[in-house]
Amino acid sequence: xxxxxxxxxxxxxxxxxxxxxxxxxxxxxxxxxxxxxxxxxxxxxxxxxxxxxxxxxxxxxxxxxxxxxxxxxxxxxxxxxxxxxxxxxxxxxxxxxxxxxxxxxxxxxxxxxxxxxxxxxxxxxxxxxxxxxxxxxxxxxxxxxxxxxxxxxxxxxxxxxxxxxxxxxxxxxxxxxxxxxxxxxxxxxxxxxxxxxxxxxxxxxxxxxxxxxxxxxxxxxxxxxxxxxxxxxxxxxxxxxxxxxxxxxxxxxxxxxxxxxxxxxxxxxxxxxxxxxxxxxxxxxxxxxxxxxxxxxxxxxxxxxxxxxxxxxxxxxxxxxxxxxxxxxxxxxxxxxxxxxxxxxxxxxxxxxxxxxxxxxxxxxxxxxxxxxxxxxxxxxxxxxxxxxxxxxxxxxxxxxxxxxxxxxxxxxxxxxxxxxxxxxxxxxxxxxxxxxxxxxxxxxxxxxxxxxxxxxxxxxxxxxxxxxxxxxxxxxxxxxxxxxxxxxxxxxxxxxxxxxxxxxxxxxxxxxxxxxxxxxxxxxxxxxxxxxxxxxxxxxxxxxxxxxxxxxxxxxxxxxxxxxxxxxxxxxxxxxxxxxxxxxxxxxxxxxxxxxxxxxxxxxxxxxxxxxxxxxxxxxxxxxxxxxxxxxxxxxxxxxxxxxxxxxxxxxxxxxxxxxxxxxxxxxxxxxxxxxxxxxxxxxxxxxxxxxxxxxxxxxxxxxxxxxxxxxxxxxxxxx
Amino acid sequence: xxxxxxxxxxxxxxxxxxxxxxxxxxxxxxxxxxxxxxxxxxxxxxxxxxxxxxxxxxxxxxxxxxxxxxxxxxxxxxxxxxxxxxxxxxxxxxxxxxxxxxxxxxxxxxxxxxxxxxxxxxxxxxxxxxxxxxxxxxxxxxxxxxxxx
Numbered sequence: 001x002x003x004x005x006x007x008x009x010x011x012x013x014x015x016x017x018x019x020x021x022x023x024x025x026x027x028x029x030x031x032x033x034x035x036x037x038x039x040x041x042x043x044x045x046x047x048x049x050x051x052x053x054x055x056x057x058x059x060x061x062x063x064x065x066x067x068x069x070x071x072x073x074x075x076x077x078x079x080x081x082x083x084x085x086x087x088x089x090x091x092x093x094x095x096x097x098x099x100x101x102x103x104x105x106x107x108x109x110x111x112x113x114x115x116x117x118x119x120x121x122x123x124x125x126x127x128x129x130x131x132x133x134x135x136x137x138x139x140x141x142x143x144x145x146x147x148x149x150x151x152x153x154x155x156x157x158x159x160x161x162x163x164x165x166x167x168x169x170x171x172x173x174x175x176x177x178x179x180x181x182x183x184x185x186x187x188x189x190x191x192x193x194x195x196x197x198x199x200x201x202x203x204x205x206x207x208x209x210x211x212x213x214x215x216x217x218x219x220x221x222x223x224x225x226x227x228x229x230x231x232x233x234x235x236x237x238x239x240x241x242x243x244x245x246x247x248x249x250x251x252x253x254x255x256x257x258x259x260x261x262x263x264x265x266x267x268x269x270x271x272x273x274x275x276x277x278x279x280x281x282x283x284x285x286x287x288x289x290x291x292x293x294x295x296x297x298x299x300x301x302x303x304x305x306x307x308x309x310x311x312x313x314x315x316x317x318x319x320x321x322x323x324x325x326x327x328x329x330x331x332x333x334x335x336x337x338x339x340x341x342x343x344x345x346x347x348x349x350x351x352x353x354x355x356x357x358x359x360x361x362x363x364x365x366x367x368x369x370x371x372x373x374x375x376x377x378x379x380x381x382x383x384x385x386x387x388x389x390x391x392x393x394x395x396x397x398x399x400x401x402x403x404x405x406x407x408x409x410x411x412x413x414x415x416x417x418x419x420x421x422x423x424x425x426x427x428x429x430x431x432x433x434x435x436x437x438x439x440x441x442x443x444x445x446x447x448x449x450x451x452x453x454x455x456x457x458x459x460x461x462x463x464x465x466x467x468x469x470x471x472x473x474x475x476x477x478x479x480x481x482x483x484x485x486x487x488x489x490x491x492x493x494x495x496x497x498x499x500x501x502x503x504x505x506x507x508x509x510x511x512x513x514x515x516x517x518x519x520x521x522x523x524x525x526x527x528x529x530x531x532x533x534x535x536x537x538x539x540x541x542x543x544x545x546x547x548x549x550x551x552x553x554x555x556x557x558x559x560x561x562x563x564x565x566x567x568x569x570x571x572x573x574x575x576x577x578x579x580x581x582x583x584x585x586x587x588x589x590x591x592x593x594x595x596x597x598x599x600x601x602x603x604x605x606x607x608x609x610x611x612x613x614x615x616x617x618x619x620x621x622x623x624x625x626x627x628x629x630x631x632x633x634x635x636x637x638x639x640x641x642x643x644x645x646x647x648x649x650x651x652x653x654x655x656x657x658x659x660x661x662x663x664x665x666x667x668x669x670x671x672x673x674x675x676x677x678x679x680x681x682x683x684x685x686x687x688x689x690x691x692x693x694x695x696x697x698x699x700x701x702x703x704x705x706x707x708x709x710x711x712x713x714x715x716x717x718x719x720x721x
Numbered sequence: 722x723x724x725x726x727x728x729x730x731x732x733x734x735x736x737x738x739x740x741x742x743x744x745x746x747x748x749x750x751x752x753x754x755x756x757x758x759x760x761x762x763x764x765x766x767x768x769x770x771x772x773x774x775x776x777x778x779x780x781x782x783x784x785x786x787x788x789x790x791x792x793x794x795x796x797x798x799x800x801x802x803x804x805x806x807x808x809x810x811x812x813x814x815x816x817x818x819x820x821x822x823x824x825x826x827x828x829x830x831x832x833x834x835x836x837x838x839x840x841x842x843x844x845x846x847x848x849x850x851x852x853x854x855x856x857x858x859x860x861x862x863x864x865x866x867x868x869x870x
Contacts, residue, residue, distance in 0.1 A: 065818030065854040197814050204819030205803070205810040205826055207754015207794035214753035222748075247737060268736070268744040341758050341766060341820040341853050390756070390820030391853050423759045621814065625859065629817060632855025655763035655851065664845035666857035 041173035043132055045092070045103040046076055046125025053153055053166035055082045057089050057126075060097070060104035061114040062362050063200060064392035065629075066684040067622035068114030070198045072122050074618055075115070078192040079126030079184060082165060083152040089199060094368035095383035107364035110397045110514060112585035112682025115618055119680060120183075127181035129172075133165050136172035186616055186677065195621030200388065212360040212387040213345045213420060220347065221250055223408050223419040224270035226279065227259035227429050230648040232509050233283035234258050243273040252277065255407040263408060267420050286509055286648040294435065294508045294645060295332070301458025301504030302330065302439040310480035311492060311501040319452025319498035323443025327537045329530055331440070331708045333459075333522035335643035336433035337658060338515055342390020343426040344401035348409035349416040350375055355382045355406060360389035362397040370399035374406035393633070394514035398431055398466070427658060428650040431513020432643055434460035436479075438526040443498075448538030450549060452498035455483065455526065461505050462519070465512040479503045481519040482582045482689065483527065488679065490520065490584050493554030494531075494546075510645060516633060517688035520584035528580035528693035529708070532700060542579055542697065543567055553676070554581055557611045558590040560674045565592035565609035572596075575606060578698025580690040587614040587681030591631075591690035593667075595698040601717040605635065605667040605695055610687055612671065615679035626683045628669040634691025636661035642711045659713070725786050727752065728796030738784035743767045745783045746793060754794035754823045758851070765850030768824035769793050775831035775847075794823040797830060806830045809867035817854035824850045829864050838868050 042048045048056040057076045063069035069089060077087050097104050105121065106113075130150065137155045138145035140163075149156050153165040186193060203209035228235060238260045240252035248269030253261050260279055264270035301307075320326060346359035348371070355375035361367040364384050371382040389396055405419040421429070436459025443452040461476035481490040483501045492501075515521075535545035543562050547555050558581040562568070567577050574596045581590035594607040610627050617623060640659040644651045652658040692710065700706045704720035722733045725742075727750060734749035741760075746752040746769070755778060758766030762777035769778045770792040797804045803811065806829045816822045825848070832839055832847040839847070844864055852860070 065816075067817070197811075198816075200819070201811055201814055201816055204816040204822050205794075205807045206798055207752070207823050209819055210753070211756075211820060213757065214747075216751075216753075266736075266744065266748040268740050268748065339853055341756070341764065341818065341851065343757070389818060391818045393853070420757075423761075625814075625817065625856070628858045629855030632857055633853065654761055655759045656761060660851050660853070661857075662851065663848045663857040663860060666855075666861075669858055 041170060043129035043169065043173055044125050044177055045100070046122060047080060047129035049133070049165050049169035051166045051169070053083065053086050053164050055080065055087045055153070055165070057087060058092050058104065059089050060092060060107050061118065062107070062109040062360070062364065062386060062389060062392065064109070064360070064362065064389035064396070066114065066626060067198060067619065068109065069200060070196070071115045071618040071622065072118065073199060074192045074196060075119050075123050076126035078189055079123045080130050081150045081153070084191050084196065086153065087199065091386045093383050093385060094364040095380065097365065098368070098379055108366070108397070109362040109392070110394060112684040112686065116586055116680040116682050123183050124181055127183055128177045131178045131181060132172040132175045133168055135175055136168040137163055140168065140171065192618050195619060198622070210387060211342050211390045212347070212358060213342055213390065215347050215358045215387060215418065217347070217416050220416040220418055221263050221265065221412070222267040222270050223261050223263045223417050224267060224274040225259055225261045225404055225419055225421060225425060226274055227425065228281045228283065229428060230281065230283040230286050231429065231511055232286055233281050233648070235260060236280040236282045238280070239278040243277045246273040246276065249273045251411065253408065253411050255404060259404065261404070261408050261419070263412070263417055271422060283648055289509060289645055289648045291644040291646070297506045297508065298332070298435065298437045298458045301506045302437055302456055304458070304504045307456065307502035307504045308475040309500070309502045310477065311483055311485045311499060313496065314498035316452045316454045316498040316500035320441055320443035320454060323451050324446040325444040325537055326441065327444070327534055328439070328441045329533055329706070329708060330437065331526050331529065332437040333435060333525060333710055334641065335435045335510060336515060336637050336641040337427060337430050337643055337652070338393040338395035339658065339660060340389070340391030340393060340395055343423055344421040345419060346402045346405035347416060347418040348405040349414070350406060350409040351413050353381065355409070356385065357383070357402055357406065358385045358387060359402055359405070360387045360396055361399065361402065362389070362392045362394070363399070366397070367399045367402045370402045371406050374403045375410060393516040394518070395430065397514055423655070424653045427653050431466060431511045433515035433521070434462055434512035435508070436460060436522055440526060440530040442530065442534045444534065444538050448540055450496055450534060453496045455501045456504065457502070458504040458506055460507050460512045462512045462514060464505065464507050476503070476505065479519055480523070482523040482584050488586055493551050493581065493583055494549040495551060496549065509648070510650070517584070517685045520582055520686065520689040521634065521637070521692070524580060524582040524689035525693045525696065525710070528582070528690070529696050529706070532578070532697045533706065541568070546579070546581070550581070553588050553613065554583060557581065557588040557613045557674060560672050561590040561592050561609050561611035564611065564670065564672045565594070567592055576698045576701035578694045578696065578701060580693035580697065582686065582689045584686040584689055585682030586679065587612060587683065587686045589686045589690055591687065591694040593694035593698045595695060595702060597699060597702040597717045597719070599718065603699065603712065603717055605665070607668045607670065608694070609670045610672065610690070611674055612683065612687065613674045613676055614681035614683050615675055616677060617673055617675045620673055623673060623683050624671045627671045627687050630685070630687035631669055631691045632661055632666055634688040635665070635695065638692035638695060638710055639665070639712050723783070725783065725791060726788065727791045728793060734783070736783055739782045742769070742778040742781040742783050742786060742791070746778065752793050752795050756820055756823055758821070763851070764821070765824040765828060766821050768827040768850065770827060770831060773831065773834060775828050794827060797826065804830065805867045805870045806833060809863040809870060813859050813863040813866055815856050815859040815863050817856055821850055821852045825852065825860055829860070829867070832864065833867060839864060
């Protein structure tokens with residue numbers, strides 16, 4: 001088959017609505033509105049208005065289910081004063097961003113930053129476009145712009161004149177943008193702040209939504225990959241002759257010295273041949289690493305003399321030594337996998353003049369850099385066409401799969417190739433949630449006041465694994481998420497007169513990465529479980545004990561959750577409450593879990609009540625969904641999430657060995673929003689951190705047993721006798 | 722060439738007879754709404770109806786289909802009108818990333834065909850699909866809403 005040499009599939013893709021029987025569905029491009037040849041001119045980088053009043057809002061961040069796309073469109077549309085029912089969207093490409101001096105700024109979509117960090121300039125884009133549209137109408141009517149009114153994209157003047165955004169957009173696009181615009185007071189919002197429906201739902205219930213794995217183009221081949229089962233190992237040899245004659249096989253290649261790839265006409269043929277391909281690996285000493293050896297490495301760090309200090313107040317050791325009562329406990333948290341429903345994949349086409357990639361990515365600019373590096377072409381000769389993501393959770397912030405796809409495409413200049421990871425490949429070659437342990441020691445005075453606290457964390461650093469250039473004199477500050485001394489991102493909420501939180505970095509060979517919620521997840525398990533242990537030792541109620549120590553914003557959100565849950569009031573027989581709170585991703589969150597444990601040890605999580613203060617609420621319905629989803633994600637991890645290592649390799653390969661929560665285990669979730677309106681916080685991640693500790697604390701109330709090592713599936717939960 | 726009946730049409734394909742139906746749908750017939758999630762019939766992303774029964778197409782060799790009627794997510798809407806499950810999914814705004822939702826909608830369609838008024842327990846036992854975004858609360862709500870529609 002010959003290759004289409006048109007600029008096929010520039011930017012956003014549509015697919016013919018009826019898939020063609022007996023053939024591939026054809027992806028085709030619609031012209032990007034900034035194209036020089038397009039009659040429709042943009043008002044600015046963020047807003048394009050068509051003559052039929054259709055509003056196109058450009059979104060630089062990636063949509064992966066978290067709703068950022070809809071939220072940013074709401075914010076731009078709010079300032080624009082357009083008709084929400086006419087709003088649609090498109091992704092600019094990273095290459096376009098390079099060419100236009102990063103006019104869309106950051107493409108990276110992680111850390112729950114999509115809305116909180118870009119709301120200001122996206123709103124300004126909408127407001128500037130509005131001013132230009134009004135100025136164009138005013139010029140046409142020869143009246144002062146200040147006399148015009150606009151509602152839902154319809155401009156009116158007291159003289160009776162009336163026009164629409166679509167009618168004046170072309171003239172407006174010729175005007176100089178205003179130097180400054182005043183943004184609306186959120187109390188005047190009509191579109192933002194409201195529970196509007198997502199913009200990307202319909203195609204997801206009809207099967208029309210294209211993800212990276214669905215992308216196709218004429219002449220495209222499909223590749224299956226197997227990397228060394230031990231991360232860090234190398235490919236020694238492979239016997240291509242054994243599979244080259246198998247049905248559909250086009251090519252068998254090694255890439256990066258650590259993986260083999262079979263390229264075929266279909267994925268099924270590529271995968272079948274790959275399964276039959278003999279390979280030999282060089283894993284060296286890594287083959288001696290077991291989960292037990294990793295755990296021993298971490299245990300040693302719990303009492304090591306050297307550690308990075310992340311948070312220090314007074315003299316914790318002296319205060320604890322002199323305390324009336326001393327409490328100590330050691331916790332551990334395993335490696336976990338993101339498990340996006342869509343396995344990693346990317347399509348690439350390489351020629352000596354150009355390298356293009358089509359994929360889901362949380363970081364279009366990083367994917368562009370990876371394409372450039374793997375292809376050897378400068379970034380202005382590369383581009384990445386972003387597809388919607390079948391889940392991200394931090395995993396698609398990395399571009400390892402993009403690199404592989406480009407390396408394969410480079411082996412076949414001109415031929416587009418889609419590289420798909422099997423679930424097994426995906427499960428065993430991740431950047432896993434890091435494993436850590438923590439030893440917590442607290443001192444109480446005779447009245448049960450917390451006078452000193454030492455938290456020693458031992459374990460893996462994500463920065464050391466992925467971004468060593470970001471370490472600060474060897475220290476990984478991200479390790480202290482939720483426990484940091486100050487700051488607007490992830491600060492510790494308790495006021496403890498003598499406090500020491502430090503980290504003994506211990507880095508096994510398993511690659512660690514950012515996993516939805518990242519280090520707040522285990523830090524909240526350690527801190528919030530131990531707060532209950534301290535409260536018990538002090539003979540105090542865990543809520544009252546916390547409220548005495550918490551700073552106002554942290555206390556308010558915990559109290560909101562507790563009030564809504566009816567904490568302290570009678571529960572159904574056998575039901576127990578557990579609490580947890582954390583600040584993360586710029587937001588304050590708390591959860592109250594209601595659980596029961598049957599006499600034979602069966603856990604039932606009946607209900608979660610969750611409170612969130614994310615400052616500003618852009619879409620309450622979507623926040624509710626992110627909060628409920630965070631409990632599904634966090635509880636799935638608490639119940640089942642565990643990656644183990646045998647002979648250097650990850651043992652879990654698919655959902656039969658890495659279980660995940662289904663609907664039958666999902667509790668009811670009640671969400672309370674308590675926004676204070678004085679900051680912008682993230683929503684997609686913070687709540688995950690309170691899922692596990694709130695349930696662990698409730699289990700301890702129900703059974704008298706304190707679970708200190710996750711996942712819960714390894715624990716017998718019968719009542720302590 | 723072999724023929725299978727998908728969404729009311731007899732369609733030709735030339736896949737090896739042992740190829741899972743999933744990959745025939747996706748790679749031979751261009752019906753990419755049916756998703757690959759695990760390949761071992763665990764996650765349900767590939768759920769289709771075979772003679773009305775919800776089936777994980779990743780573990781159904783295409784030569785086992787014979788003359789049975791296959792319905793995929795693309796075949797649910799008749800003349801562009803969403804079926805009542807899909808309509809409820811839109812009304813409740815269920816999907817987040819959406820990747821598992823084809824399988825969810827197919828499983829729910831089969832559930833309502835068998836039990837027009839499912840209880841929560843019926844939903845728990847029929848809906849074994851995995852969703853990683855955690856749309857379970859909305860999935861349950863939408864199934865109840867569809868039952869009332």
